[in-house]
Amino acid sequence: MIGLESSVSPSGRGAPSPSGRGAPAGAVAELYRDLPAPALLRAMIRRVFPGRVAVVSSFGAESAALLALVAGVDPAVPVIFLDTAKHFPETLAYRDALVGRLGLTDIRVVRPDPARVAAQDPDGDLWRRDPDRCCALRKALPLDRALEGFDAWITGRKRFHGDVRATLPTVEAVDGRVKINPLANWSAAQIERFGRARDLPRHPLVDAGFASIGCAPCTTPITAGEAARAGRWRDFDKTECGIHNAKWTRQ
Numbered sequence: 001m002i003g004l005e006s007s008v009s010p011s012g013r014g015a016p017s018p019s020g021r022g023a024p025a026g027a028v029a030e031l032y033r034d035l036p037a038p039a040l041l042r043a044m045i046r047r048v049f050p051g052r053v054a055v056v057s058s059f060g061a062e063s064a065a066l067l068a069l070v071a072g073v074d075p076a077v078p079v080i081f082l083d084t085a086k087h088f089p090e091t092l093a094y095r096d097a098l099v100g101r102l103g104l105t106d107i108r109v110v111r112p113d114p115a116r117v118a119a120q121d122p123d124g125d126l127w128r129r130d131p132d133r134c135c136a137l138r139k140a141l142p143l144d145r146a147l148e149g150f151d152a153w154i155t156g157r158k159r160f161h162g163d164v165r166a167t168l169p170t171v172e173a174v175d176g177r178v179k180i181n182p183l184a185n186w187s188a189a190q191i192e193r194f195g196r197a198r199d200l201p202r203h204p205l206v207d208a209g210f211a212s213i214g215c216a217p218c219t220t221p222i223t224a225g226e227a228a229r230a231g232r233w234r235d236f237d238k239t240e241c242g243i244h245n246a247k248w249t250r251q
């Protein structure tokens with residue numbers, strides 16, 4: 001449970017309102033969800049959760065916009081990267097280039113527990129047999145560990161991704177933490193324009209038809225007319241890795 005203190009309204013002025021420590025996560029979500037992305041990030045990073053919020057980024061096709069906005073507020077905000085050991089080499093190179101370009105200073109590369117990997121995925125092909133278990137092993141469990149000590153985290157999900165993301169709020173309360181989705185209501189064209197205006201580097205696989213980029217074994221390019229995430233787990237009845245599910249749904 002996050003605590004209650006502070007007297008800062010969403011505008012930064014005026015009457016007392018919940019800030020991070022002590023306020024129920026739901027109250028924070030309710031109070032701040034209508035702010036546009038830059039103002040929302042400023043409020044969450046500087047006033048509501050100072051030192052207690054992290055970004056989780058896959059350094060994928062659309063990651064640059066969110067990371068640029070965060071860096072504009074505070075480049076020292078921790079950025080968690082889940083290194084599943086299954087990423088494209090292009091993603092790792094892009095991560096390093098983008099971090100340098102934006103001046104991000106606290107990149108936390110989080111890896112799965114080697115003992116669990118040895119026990120559950122000794123041949124490295126669990127993704128083929130049971131991708132849900134593979135995502136739990138290589139993403140969800142490491143993220144749970146990495147988020148210990150944080151009251152809130154920032155994600156790059158958007159409504160135009162469709163499926164369960166179609167009604168995504170900009171701020172939500174999950175498992176006692178606040179999840180901030182500043183770009184939830186941004187369109188693909190908006191993100192593209194933002195990136196061009198700031199001359200942000202693009203993930204090198206975007207021009208090869210990859211509209212959403214995750215682990216290499218589970219990501220394919222899309223063809224014209226397909227949804228952005230159609231290339232993820234293409235041969236499986238699976239659309240999400242599970243890190244955004246509430247804990248009880250992934251146990």
Ligand code: SF4
Nearest residue numbers: 127131134135215218
């Ligand atoms: S995306 Fe694929 S390889 Fe990556 S953790 Fe999930 S199942 Fe495993």
